[in-house]
Amino acid sequence: MNPTTGIRVDVLGPTIEVLTSPDAEGSDFCTLKGLIPPGVVIPLHSHADTEDFFVVSGEVQGLRQGSEGYEWFTGKAGDYVHIPGNAPHAWRNVSDEPVAALIITTPKMARFFLEIGRPVTNSPQPPTPDVIATFLAVSDKYGYWNATPEENAAVGIPL
Numbered sequence: 506m507n508p509t510t511g512i513r514v515d516v517l518g519p520t521i522e523v524l525t526s527p528d529a530e531g532s533d534f535c536t537l538k539g540l541i542p543p544g545v546v547i548p549l550h551s552h553a554d555t556e557d558f559f560v561v562s563g564e565v566q567g568l569r570q571g572s573e574g575y576e577w578f579t580g581k582a583g584d585y586v587h588i589p590g591n592a593p594h595a596w597r598n599v600s601d602e603p604v605a606a607l608i609i610t611t612p613k614m615a616r617f618f619l620e621i622g623r624p625v626t627n628s629p630q631p632p633t634p635d636v637i638a639t640f641l642a643v644s645d646k647y648g649y650w651n652a653t654p655e656e657n658a659a660v661g662i663p664l
Contacts, residue, residue, distance in 0.1 A: 508536075514622025517632050517640060521622060527612035535615040537608040541565060542629070547596040549652035550644075554614040560587040563604035568595040568660055575660045580606075584602040593652070595662060617647050620624055 512523040522538040529535075541547070541563075549568065559646070560580045567578050567586060569594055580586050588594050598604050620642050632640070644651055654664045 510617070513625045513642045514619060515629060516525050516618055516622050517636070518542065518629065519547060520603055520625055521561060521608075524607075527615035529612075532612065534609055535555045535612045537610065537615060537618070539604075539606045539608050541598040541604040541606075543598055543601050543603060545598050546662055546664075548657045548664060549595040549660060550650060551591055551593040551635060552614065552617075552647070553590045553647040554611040555590045556588040556614065557609040558588070559607040559609075560584045560586070561605040561607060561664070563598065563602045563607070564600050565604040566599060568597075568662075569593075577661070578618070591648075594658065595657075596654075597662065613647070617649070618644065 507555045508524050510523045510526050514521050519542070520540045523538075524536040524538055525532065525534075538561075539558075548569065558580070560582050562582050564582075565580045567580055568575055569578065570576075575593075621640050622646070623630075657664050
């Protein structure tokens with residue numbers, strides 16, 4: 506059985522498909538399917554919401570805080586990655602293939618994606634300054650932290 510709400514949104518490059526509704530009664534979590542196209546980066550950020558990722562296909566590089574500072578790791582199909590709440594992290598797809606992952610997170614995080622998401626189109630559009638301003642304002646409303654361009658550059662993410 507493959508549950509889905511039929512809702513897909515473009516989240517500034519990656520797409521999110523909502524598999525279980527964030528408004529499902531009595532549910533403490535929400536299941537999403539994420540797709541990161543080749544060359545797309547999700548900059549350094551953090552939030553109180555725990556996220557669990559199961560890489561379905563492709564290969565993704567993730568950034569996490571280690572004992573020696575930030576470190577990149579590789580997630581391949583079949584790998585499980587747990588991101589605790591408030592842990593700074595980032596993602597990038599440096600391969601030629603899209604990365605697909607199942608994401609288990611909070612309903613709050615799913616609502617955030619739905620609020621910032623744009624309709625999915627056949628030809629992805631780069632975010633405009635207005636879209637970025639909305640993203641930052643909604644992030645602030647939810648209490649989510651986004652690294653500065655300088656902080657991202659320091660860990661190998663040019664913006």
